[in-house]
Amino acid sequence: MRYELRHELRLILSISIASSSLIACVDEGMEADLDAQTQVLRATASEIAKVRDEACVDYRQIAWIGMDQSCPSVPGWEEGSLFPNASGELERYCVYQTVNAPEVSAIQLQYLDAAELAHAPDCEAIFSQSGDDVMTDALAPTLQAVFYDALNRADAEDLGLPANESLRQPVEVAVVDTIPDPIPTQVRSEHGESMTAFVEDIACPGDNDCAVDVYNVLGMPRTQTRKRDMVHGGFYGSFADLAFGIFQAVESSSNPARLVINLSLGWEPEFFGDDASTSLPVDSVHTALEYARCHGAVVIAAAGNQGHLCTEGPLMPAGWESEDVPTVARCIALGVAPGSLPTASYKPLVYAVGGVDIEGEPSANARVEGEPRLVGVAMHASPDLDDPRAPMTGTSVSTAAVSGTVALIWSLFPDLDGAAVMASVYRSGAELGRDASFVGSGISQTQVRSLDVCAAIDYARRTFSSAPLSEIGSMPLACADDEDAAEEGTTAEEGTTAEEGTTTEEGTTTEEGTTAEDSPEEEGSLSSQTLLALIEALPEEDPIALSFSAEPVDCEASCVLGEAYLGDEASGDACPTPTLPELPFTTPQPNHPACPSCTFYTSESTVTAALDEDYVDYPITELAVIVQGVTGARTFSLGAVTLSTESVTRILLDDDLMPEGIEAATLRITFDGIEQANESRLNII
Structure with a gap:
């Protein structure tokens, strides 16, 4: 009985890493529904159905069986438990795959239906990113320094390391x-490796053995052929893959009550839904998250970036911050003695993390109605202090930074529970003067706050007098501002009962953390001069200077509302080409940003660009620069521009055509041989 479960008809969802942002317009062949009030392009029901049909595979099914049963054998299918050796409700989840996968016949589906199993197809999607070019090699260390300065990262000297390392207590981050773990010598996607590096950069600032054990769990093992590569990893995953990965993270932990699970991934709810009660694949992930929380683990998930067709709201599972942790009865049903459930009134199933720029404004690719209470700088971040990697942009980055901060604080103050640690991280953050788009129950503090690593440590130290590291000579931390640091105490709704800070008429708490005015704008300005000097020292190609059409084209049915200009060597439409999401098995690799370190000079209306070496075999057929300002967006279509991996190309745009108040810029490249256009967020100088 297909889709019939303990709930109602179950929808289909798919999973994708949360660090993507693609801009879409509408052409004659694409249906669109432009919301008159929000001016946001929506996907139609037929477009959603098309993506679902391509993402969901009949040859692999998630099934639900009765209690105290084994996954029954079905002719033509291989069966297995989704959560091996689990007890309680978890042992009711099975996975079936045809013996001749990826083929499936009507008779095989009939056999599965005849077995009277509630079942639904498993579903898949993808995104990953990395980079290697002359600009990345030159700029990564500086971009890394700016990023960690913006987060106010605590270094070894701030924490008295390595001398005080022995005072820290073990914490694990999955x-x-x-x-997979250990990291193979050759990986398919560097995304997971980069997320691990972000966590370690913050949680392990000393050079010696670290109290925080960061390990990888393969949650996205699938390749372009839709098969799993358990040795080298993959590019994307299915619901079954993610559910098992979360379960495996708990099972691999030596102490799940002191475990942080980092989910720099998510799925698009607007295309596929978000209700676990109506979707068996979604329910399997939801149940795995409940299992983790029943053990006391803290789950931190990326709120996501703007996706295809300007979708709204957070990605899932980050959107489940609106749900509470499971009840005691639910934990018992899952086979877990719920001794580690948080007691604070604010105890969401997951903690969502959003992304902002260095000035605390929502990232240019921020999702409409998708900003959670906690955000972090997520622009042009380069992980790995020992060997800076290609810069990355997106909520994957800020999520990993929060996970590292939580692990660091927990190792310093092991008497805290996860809710108190998260309260320290949130309440010490810089208030950004706006409310979150979504919050959980039992909370009155809805202001958006930005991660400040050092302030979070200092807040925990001030708040919890029993903290074992009060003896460290460098406490209060050198990186914390005593005048702006949080007063002792956090609210009962988030953690340990204590005094509230005072509040201004505008609702801004004045004694509990830093303010948005403390954002490191000066560091960003100084770093711009440094970036400029580094780029000036690189070898250059001849600059590209084009004249543009005098009359603009209106891009009305688009995420990029505004005007477009066609260069004298460009062909085709001036507006960005519309595309629906392409699934991984139809999109050749690579698909990470083709110009991860490209830069836009606002004073000169100039772009400096160098091509990632993974794209050298793909000729450029169209290049466009999309500049977003307070007055709207301007798209400049340049045509078939040639970029080099070994030198920098300067693209000279028309200063008279620039929008006012430039906030962001994107380089959009269409390659011959890669169906979907590639986009890179530009550094702004």
Whole structure:
């Protein structure tokens, strides 16, 4: 009985890493529904159905059986438990795959229906990113320094390391992502490896053995052929893959009550839904998250970036911050003695993390109505202090930074529970003067706050007098501002009962953390000069200077509302080409940003660009620069521009055509041989 479960008809969803942002317009062949009030392009029901049909595979099914049963054998299918050796409700989840996968016949589906199993097809999607070019090699260390300065990262000297390392207590971080543990010498996607590096950069600032054990769990093992590569990892995953990965993170932990699970991934609810009660694949992930929380683990998930067709709201599972942790009865049903459930009134199933720029404004690719209470700088971040990697942009980055901060605080103050640690991280953050788009129950603090690593440590130290590291000579931390640091105490709704800070008429708490005015704008300005000097020292190609059409084209039915200009060597439409999401098995690799370190000079209306070496075999057929300002967006279509991996190309745009108040810029490249256009967020100088 297909789709019939303990709930109602179950929808289909798919999973994708949360660090993507593609801009879409509408052409004659694509249906669109432009909301008159929000001016946001929506996907139609037929477009959603098309993506679902391509993402969901009949040859692999998630099934639900009765209690105290084994997954029954079905002719033509191989059966297995989704959560091996689990007890309680978890042992009711099975996975079936045809013996001749990826083929499936009507008779095989009939056999599965005849077995009277509630079942639904498993579903898949993808995104990953990395980079290697002359600009990345030159700029990564500086971009890394700016990023960690913006987060106010605590270094070894701030924490008295390595001398005080022995005072820290063990904490584990499971990065559920694209690679297994241990990391193979050759990986398919560097996304998981980069997330691990972000966590370690913050949680392990000393050079010696670290109290925080960061390990990888393969949650996205699938390749372009839709098969799993359990050795080298994959690019994307299915619901079954993610559910098992979360379960495996708990089972691999030596102490799940002191475990942080990092989910720099998510699925698109607007295309596929978000209700676990109506979807068996979604329910399997939801149940795995409940299992983790019943053990006391803290789950941190990326709120996501703007996706295809300007979808709204957070990605899932980050959107489940609106749900509470499971009840005692539910934990018992899952086979877990719920001794580690948080007691604070604010105890969401997951903690969502959003992304902002260095000034605390929502990232240019922020999702409409998708900003959670906690955000972090997520622009042009380069992980790995020992060997800076290609810069990355997106909520995957800020999520990993929060996970590292939580692990660091928990190792310093092991008497805290996860809710108190998260309260320290949130309440010490810089208030950004706006409310979150979504919050959980039992909370009155809805202001958006930005991660400040050092302030979070200092807040925990001030708040919890029993903290074992009060003896460290460098406490209060050198990186914390005593005048702006949080007063002792956090609210009962988030953790340990204590005094409230005072509040201004505008609702801004003045004694509990830093303010948005403390954002490191000066560091960003100084770093811009440094970036400029580094780029000036690189070898250059001849600059590209084009004249543009005098009359603009209106891009009305688009995420990029505004005007477009066609260069004298460009062909085709001036507006960005519309595309629906392409699934991984129809999109050749690579698909990470083709110009991860490209830069836009606002004073000169100039772009400096160098091509990632993975794209050298794909000729450029169209290049466009999309500049977003307070007055709207301007798209400049340049045509078939040639970029080099070994030198920098300067693209000279028309200063008279620039929008006012430039906030962001994107380089959009269409390659011959890659169906979907590639986009890179530009550094702004």
